[in-house]
Amino acid sequence: MSSASGFHRRLLALTRKEVRQLLRDKSNLFVGLLLPLALILLFGYGLSFDVKDAPVAIVLEDRSPAAQEAVAGIGGSPYLVPVAAANMDEAVRLIRAHKVEAIVRVPVDFSQRRAAGDARIQLIVNGADSTTASAIEGYVNGGIQTASRHIMDRSGSGSGGGITLVQRTWFNEAGVSTWYLVPGLLVLVMTLIGAFLTSLLIAREWERGTLESLFVTPVRPLELVLSKLAPYVVIGAIDMVMCLLAARFLFEVPIRGSLIVIIFASLLYLIVALLLGLFISGTTRNQFAASQMALLASFMPAMMLSGFVFDLRNVPLVIQIVSQLLPATHFMELVKSLFLAGTIWPMVLKNCAILAAYGVLLAFVTGRTLRKRLD
Amino acid sequence: MSEPDITVAIEGLRKRFDAPDGKPFDAIDDISLTVRAGELTAFVGPDGAGKTTLLRMMAGLLRPDEGSLHVLGIDVRADPQSVQNRISYMPQRFGLYEDLSVQENLDLYADLHGVPQEVRRERFGRMLEMTDMARFTDRPAGKLSGGMKQKLGLACTLVRSPDLLLLDEPSVGVDPLSRRDLWKIIDQLIADEQLSVIVSTAYMDEAERCAQIFVFHHGKILADGPPDALRKRAESLGYVADALPDRPARVLQARLIDAPDRIIDAVPKGGDVHFIRRPECDEAALADLLSDTRVQPRDAELEDAFMLLLREHENEPAQAADDANTNKEDGDRYGTAETASPSAGERDGPVIVVRDLVRKFGDFIAVASTSFDVQRGEIFGLLGPNGAGKTTTFRMLCGLLPATSGHLEVAGVDLRTARAKARARIGYVSQKFALYGNLSVRENLEFFAGAYGLRGERKRERVKAVIAQFDLDASAQSGILPVGYKQRLAMAAGLLHEPDILFLDEPTSGIDPLARRAFWRTITSLAQGGVTIIITTHFMEEAEYCDRIAIQDAGELLALGTPAEVREQAGDDASDMNEAFIAIVEQNRARQTREKAAA
Numbered sequence: 023m024s025s026a027s028g029f030h031r032r033l034l035a036l037t038r039k040e041v042r043q044l045l046r047d048k049s050n051l052f053v054g055l056l057l058p059l060a061l062i063l064l065f066g067y068g069l070s071f072d073v074k075d076a077p078v079a080i081v082l083e084d085r086s087p088a089a090q091e092a093v094a095g096i097g098g099s100p101y102l103v104p105v106a107a108a109n110m111d112e113a114v115r116l117i118r119a120h121k122v123e124a125i126v127r128v129p130v131d132f133s134q135r136r137a138a139g140d141a142r143i144q145l146i147v148n149g150a151d152s153t154t155a156s157a158i159e160g161y162v163n164g165g166i167q168t169a170s171r172h173i174m175d176r177s178g179s180g181s182g183g184g185i186t187l188v189q190r191t192w193f194n195e196a197g198v199s200t201w202y203l204v205p206g207l208l209v210l211v212m213t214l215i216g217a218f219l220t221s222l223l224i225a226r227e228w229e230r231g232t233l234e235s236l237f238v239t240p241v242r243p244l245e246l247v248l249s250k251l252a253p254y255v256v257i258g259a260i261d262m263v264m265c266l267l268a269a270r271f272l273f274e275v276p277i278r279g280s281l282i283v284i285i286f287a288s289l290l291y292l293i294v295a296l297l298l299g300l301f302i303s304g305t306t307r308n309q310f311a312a313s314q315m316a317l318l319a320s321f322m323p324a325m326m327l328s329g330f331v332f333d334l335r336n337v338p339l340v341i342q343i344v345s346q347l348l349p350a351t352h353f354m355e356l357v358k359s360l361f362l363a364g365t366i367w368p369m370v371l372k373n374c375a376i377l378a379a380y381g382v383l384l385a386f387v388t389g390r391t392l393r394k395r396l397d
Numbered sequence: 398m399s400e401p402d403i404t405v406a407i408e409g410l411r412k413r414f415d416a417p418d419g420k421p422f423d424a425i426d427d428i429s430l431t432v433r434a435g436e437l438t439a440f441v442g443p444d445g446a447g448k449t450t451l452l453r454m455m456a457g458l459l460r461p462d463e464g465s466l467h468v469l470g471i472d473v474r475a476d477p478q479s480v481q482n483r484i485s486y487m488p489q490r491f492g493l494y495e496d497l498s499v500q501e502n503l504d505l506y507a508d509l510h511g512v513p514q515e516v517r518r519e520r521f522g523r524m525l526e527m528t529d530m531a532r533f534t535d536r537p538a539g540k541l542s543g544g545m546k547q548k549l550g551l552a553c554t555l556v557r558s559p560d561l562l563l564l565d566e567p568s569v570g571v572d573p574l575s576r577r578d579l580w581k582i583i584d585q586l587i588a589d590e591q592l593s594v595i596v597s598t599a600y601m602d603e604a605e606r607c608a609q610i611f612v613f614h615h616g617k618i619l620a621d622g623p624p625d626a627l628r629k630r631a632e633s634l635g636y637v638a639d640a641l642p643d644r645p646a647r648v649l650q651a652r653l654i655d656a657p658d659r660i661i662d663a664v665p666k667g668g669d670v671h672f673i674r675r676p677e678c679d680e681a682a683l684a685d686l687l688s689d690t691r692v693q694p695r696d697a698e699l700e701d702a703f704m705l706l707l708r709e710h711e712n713e714p715a716q717a718a719d720d721a722n723t724n725k726e727d728g729d730r731y732g733t734a735e736t737a738s739p740s741a742g743e744r745d746g747p748v749i750v751v752r753d754l755v756r757k758f759g760d761f762i763a764v765a766s767t768s769f770d771v772q773r774g775e776i777f778g779l780l781g782p783n784g785a786g787k788t789t790t791f792r793m794l795c796g797l798l799p800a801t802s803g804h805l806e807v808a809g810v811d812l813r814t815a816r817a818k819a820r821a822r823i824g825y826v827s828q829k830f831a832l833y834g835n836l837s838v839r840e841n842l843e844f845f846a847g848a849y850g851l852r853g854e855r856k857r858e859r860v861k862a863v864i865a866q867f868d869l870d871a872s873a874q875s876g877i878l879p880v881g882y883k884q885r886l887a888m889a890a891g892l893l894h895e896p897d898i899l900f901l902d903e904p905t906s907g908i909d910p911l912a913r914r915a916f917w918r919t920i921t922s923l924a925q926g927g928v929t930i931i932i933t934t935h936f937m938e939e940a941e942y943c944d945r946i947a948i949q950d951a952g953e954l955l956a957l958g959t960p961a962e963v964r965e966q967a968g969d970d971a972s973d974m975n976e977a978f979i980a981i982v983e984q985n986r987a988r989q990t991r992e993k994a995a996a
């Protein structure tokens with residue numbers, strides 16, 4: 023029998039074995055198919071940086087019509103709910119009790135100063151959650167600006183004084199954070215499927231002693247790696263379709279780039295993630311250690327350091343270097359721009375090349391961990 | 398290497414490992430040997446002798462540090478894959494895929510070896526028939542009993558006829574019936590295919606079947622040759638002595654084994670005591686040990702030669718830590734065996750009463766209507782094939798598992814109503830010693846003393862007492878102790894609260910013969926001190942130490958009585974416990990088949 027047909031026969035036999043094991047182990051299927059669904063719903067609905075109906079305490083120390091008019095814009099905002107507070111003490115009590123997120127204080131001398139063209143309104147925001155805080159700051163600012171413009175228009179105090187700041191956000195015009203998060207979710211789900219599921223595969227065979235028996239057969243290391251990859255690529259592809267469908271129809275995120283490129287890049291990254299899991303598995307030879315390692319080395323960094331949540335340009339240099347070493351970072355960059363900006367070829371090619379390089383490297387080192395040796 | 402009749406040629410082979418304590422040691426220490434083709438060759442030796450390491454090197458799984466190693470004329474170091482293409486290797490724990498069925502496991506290995514379909518059909522049929530597994534081809538491998546798994550492992554190893562078959566302790570932890578089946582397959586293949594086989598084993602009756610035996614100890618070969626040549630070493634050293642009148646055979650056995658300056662080995666067997674003297678010690682010097690009994694010389698057995706070799710080697714000055722398991726001071730430590738032995742009449746009633754005990758798991762009856770008593774100070778053995786219900790019975794007696802129905806009384810306490818109270822009176826040593834590896838011996842004992850509710854002065858006293866009793870090193874780290882020592886520590890922990898009853902679940906599996914002798918010496922002296930012992934074991938010859946034994950199969954109690962009574966029940970053919978056991982289990986299975994056919 024020629025070596026090529028031996029390769030195919032053995033690969034087929036091993037792949038069949040892996041598929042059977044996957045289908046019979048319900049917990050693996052659960053992690054592979056239901057967990058990604060839970061993640062999509064959890065991150066899509068649960069993790070949102072948008073502020074809606076945030077309560078804001080209004081303290082009117084100057085009860086003049088002008089003062090009232092100045093804060094009226096807050097009530098008009100869909101994001102804010104004004105809560106009247108009798109005085110500053112009460113407002114402070116409210117913010118401490120988390121009943122309100124911010125305090126808008128119109129001081130006693132508001133009317134006087136306005137006449138002098140030097141009116142001030144104090145805004146105190148609960149800064150514990152900085153993202154929410156800055157959002158509220160923006161909304162309050164907007165509300166008050168609108169009001170003051172009205173006042174200015176009416177008083178006709180010259181067009182020169184009506185300088186208005188027009189804010190505009192690119193790419194995420196609506197400012198909806200799901201647009202920003204959902205493409206990243208694809209990265210997270212691929213990482214989870216890849217690294218976490220496969221991290222158990224080789225370690226389990228070490229623990230159960232099945233590899234020792236398998237090694238003393240004509241089997242080659244590459245065949246073992248490929249057979250373990252195959253069924254999980256299918257699971258990963260199902261998850262990818264789930265993510266894309268959810269993104270498009272559930273969260274209504276626009277897909278501006280080429281769908282083909284998105285799918286190709288996702289499969290490329292999936293293989294990198296699967297190989298990373300296999301490599302961890304083959305190195306630790308212990309299921310518990312492997313799953314912990316996989317979580318620490320792939321899923322956590324993919325969430326924290328890949329630019330999923332935090333803009334990488336604002337992090338210290340060391341973190342930037344670390345994040346550039348992660349395959350997830352490159353896929354994250356790629357997928358976000360493919361979703362929201364369109365197909366930018368130089369970027370697609372660069373990032374795909376990086377992912378492919380990771381794939382080749384990991385396939386090689388994983389093969390080394392299955393060198394058919396016990397020492 | 399060119400000679401066609403040599404399958405393995407080894408020259409100056411060495412393999413170094415790091416011991417758990419970080420020091421390097423030679424697992425294989427300058428070994429040279431040749432194995433002839435078409436023969437059955439045995440590697441025997443105590444645990445840690447290097448048998449597994451050597452087999453793994455032959456299979457190309459470990460790289461030798463020095464020396465040359467040729468298998469089938471191929472340099473294994475240079476080209477392990479070519480060797481792996483032609484040999485079959487069954488590791489100690491054959492890695493079956495537990496969620497795949499019997500058939501799927503067989504298919505996988507046949508595919509990997511490229512066995513053609515037409516060859517496969519014939520070979521599978523024969524394998525399944527020989528292993529008596531044709532009925533179970535659809536069953537997941539994980540749902541098979543231990544013995545069946547081992548047989549399936551062998552079948553997977555033999556999906557094609559290899560040029561060399563390596564078997565690493567194929568019968569460890571396997572009951573006598575499955576063990577016999579395994580050997581049936583091996584014998585058949587040797588006869589049909591002139592297979593070359595190398596088998597490592599702890600059983601002397603298995604080594605006896607082989608053409609060539611190599612005896613390993615600490616990475617060296619102590620002796621080699623055909624069984625007859627090895628047996629000659631112990632010629633005219635073996636004797637059989639009658640047991641002391643009205644005493645169990647183990648009393649005289651203990652007396653003999655406590656005299657290691659004159660006696661190499663002594664075991665109870667068939668109601669008598671078989672022993673071998675030291676070669677340098679003549680019969681006259683034994684007179685005072687045997688003044689009150691009748692002694693006759695007997696033919697040398699392979700086991701005698703093996704024990705002789707091990708003991709001789711042990712006395713060399715370069716003694717490794719493993720060997721500290723000798724019982725040189727056991728006589729002083731435990732007191733002499735014959736004092737204060739309560740005879741049967743003096744015993745004050747049963748300490749364990751079991752009546753119509755039943756345990757079901759769903760529809761499956763694990764233990765069916767079982768009744769027996771155990772007297773105080775008795776050693777009671779629970780024997781049975783894998784999956785017979787031993788462990789279930791055992792767990793119910795210890796109060797770890799509630800009974801489905803029946804009456805269960807331990808130390809005068811009804812287990813169904815007062816389990817916690819009963820537990821305070823019993824000690825339990827599980828199969829896998831549940832000790833904390835990174836704690837010292839003293840810390841482990843202090844923890845278990847606390848867990849048993851010992852406090853203050855009494856706790857200190859008891860920890861000190863068991864450390865002295867078992868000759869332990871209090872500051873040693875538990876995890877890196879030799880196996881024999883770990884087991885002593887586990888026993889010490891089980892005895893901290895001075896229980897009336899000690900439960901031991903297969904305490905001797907995976908322990909070499911020297912450590913096993915020492916272990917049984919401890920057990921007999923505990924029984925002497927009035928502790929009741931309940932023990933399960935796979936080594937049938939160990940039943941001879943017991944006052945009474947019970948044999949279980951498929952949840953049913955098949956035999957109950959003294960070893961002599963059980964042998965009698967088995968019939969005339971049964972010369973030893975192993976055969977008696979097989980005969981009783983088979984008689985029962987045949988009867989059930991007849992009943993099923995009649996119904």
